[in-house]
Amino acid sequence: GENVEQHPSTLSVQEGDSAVIKCTYSDSASNYFPWYKQELGKGPQLIIDIRSNVGEKKDQRIAVTLNKTAKHFSLHITETQPEDSAVYFCASKGGIKAAGNKLTFGGGTRVLVKP
């Protein structure tokens, strides 16, 4: 089955700096890559996603890049703010043959933005 590796597991940045989280996946048929943010005591919430036919997507301070050849994708947060402190998860969804629209999640990255 699909395997998703996420790095780093923890990331500490100064407010205003950029943060980058990287994920690799194993199934070349994977075609959908969402990123989730989980605040303390809450469920994960989608912040951005990208499909395999797109190389980059941006939404204000957040951007995601996808390299299908290398099978990796990254989350970029610019001008970080204290409210960006959270755990971030990457995920991938297999291709058409993947049953149930299932997502495979990375292990998560705890981001701490220091004022």
Added chain:
Amino acid sequence: NAGVTQTPKFRVLKTGQSMTLLCAQDMNHEYMYWYRQDPGMGLRLIHYSVGEGTTAKGEVPDGYNVSRLKKQNFLLGLESAAPSQTSVYFCASTNTLGDRGVRETQYFGPGTRLLVL
């Protein structure tokens, strides 16, 4: 819309006890999922359902059972709880693949924290 709701929010069980976790969604989603979240291990799929009356095993199904008698509800049961089942449980739902103009993303509930002593 309330989205995805889960009850209870927190529960303490003794080894061997049973319980049922309830997930409800009001978005008319076909697909529903149960995950467990353990420190450093991300989210792991326990069971899922692709529609009313259907269930299927995920990555870590042992020790759990599920039922989807109504489209909006997905129940997760622990017949004989073990300390290894101490975790945070999340339910999620999504639309079916191919729905035009509908995002594939999964929407998560707030979680149930379970402690098995």
